Amino acid sequence: MTARNLPRFGGFSAGMIGLELRRMLRNRRTVVFTLVMPAVFFLLFGTGSGARAERVGGGNVTGYILVSMAVYGAMLATTSGGAMVSIERAAGWSRQLRLTPLRPAAYVAVKLVLAMVIGAVSVVVAFAVGAVSGAQLPARAWVLCGLLAWVCALVFAAFGLFMGYLLPSENVMQILGPALAVLSFAGGLFVPVDQLGHTFAAIARFTPVYGVGEIARYPLTGDGNLPVAVLNVVAWTALFAAGAMWRFRRDTARV
């Protein structure tokens, strides 16, 4: 018999991430949702001649909308990455994995990495489409807006995980997709907050999409309430992460 050793890092490995990534990209619905849809939204709503002509900060409105759509895409991508756990729990896969050396924490880490990888691809795809469709941003903003959209989408990776553990449904994204659209409206991602009216604008600051959008667009606009936005992102990330942790603990105790 071969020598028996436990894997390093509780089973967290590049090999697993590679296989999982391949599987995720095989799912046509995920690809459409996270890579195609945000780009299409951008082309539909962001590339009119008015938007191209109107200036914002050092770029144009098309660029502004592009950043918002990149945030939206990153959000969808990280949420569905995190929400994969719900499908896997429903299929009994999580139970199967407990018959391997993979530690539950390593499993969650793999899901987070996947969510962030898909999120990065989504931002890159949106920016590539934007670059050839009339979006104008200062060079510094191309890089910073993209990076911030991606990094801040971590809040939705935590959200996806939380929901994935909360909802044992096989098509959890059918619930979360519309929910994210509503949150995006409420958080000023589709329509700027100041156009929502006074009450809505006040409420918007407390919704989880608001902070990500404000921060991601900041390198372009240079205005907006940055401290409130940062607080918003930190608070929601903490909340979703705590929720995911709580459900995760229950889940590993039960199975």
Next chain:
Amino acid sequence: MARCGGRRCAEHGGMTVVARPEAVTRGSGRLAVELDGVVKRFGAVTAVDGIDLRIRPGEVVALLGPNGAGKTSTVDMLLGLSSPSAGTARVYGRPPREAVALGLVSAVMQTGGLLKDYTVEETVRLTAVLFGRDRAEVGRVLERAGIADIGSRLVGKCSGGQQQRLRFAMALLPDPELLILDEPTTGMDVGGRRDFWTSIREDARSGRTVIFATHYLEEADAYADRVVLMRRGRVVADGTAAQVKALASGRTLRATLPGASEAALLALPGVDSVEVRGDSVLVRARDTDEVARQLLTRTAARDLEITSRNLEDAFLTLTADETRGSAR
């Protein structure tokens, strides 16, 4: 069955059909499975009600019982998927969770546990990655499980039997010392079932310990060296299939014996009941060999016929919900 005859079946002696691990402990002397007073409760329901079980390396054991007997709960505890409410479970001397992580024990579960959008090969490859085995192992276990030809097929497009073979391939990957199968052939057709068991038997020849939970009596009868019969969370019989059958119902001896005395027959050792019908006598006994010996040497009895009940009768007798059973 070849493997039953030589190796172990002979060692269970007498009528108290209880496994005696100390009698034949092979190799290192380490038991494959050791359950000590294991209890599993789910709220008010007691699924497993104090089980002591010792399984030696190399045994092929059937965990037989009706639905709700506690088989799956027992298997879950052996795999570290749940922990006992009381008592201890050890697998190769280790806590089950540790034995699982080291690949000492693996399992083929009843249903689920597969992702539709992985291919067969990827599923096994992921298992290999997790156990830190190299890629060559993947091909080897696909071959062993008989699914090397469908490696690139998506799991969602595989038949139930193919999916079960895939679970088998995954279970083989860490080259476990102990393989646990929980109702492995549920939902398979007759042909699929036979093929599956052929693979398992081929595999068990290497000396792997195998425990399978089943409610198919014929599977327990045909493939196990030892049958552990469970009912309401307890072990009600434990021995070879033949012993379990005998334990439940004994055998029936029929003979022609003119002028037989019922009282005299009842006085023979091990006799449970006697029926005299004209010249025929019908003796139910736990030890029909002894009755036959007595009849043939001391009386004019002739035309002896000894029939054994099948395992199904034993199963029904031992697992029936009668008052006798629950009071220990």
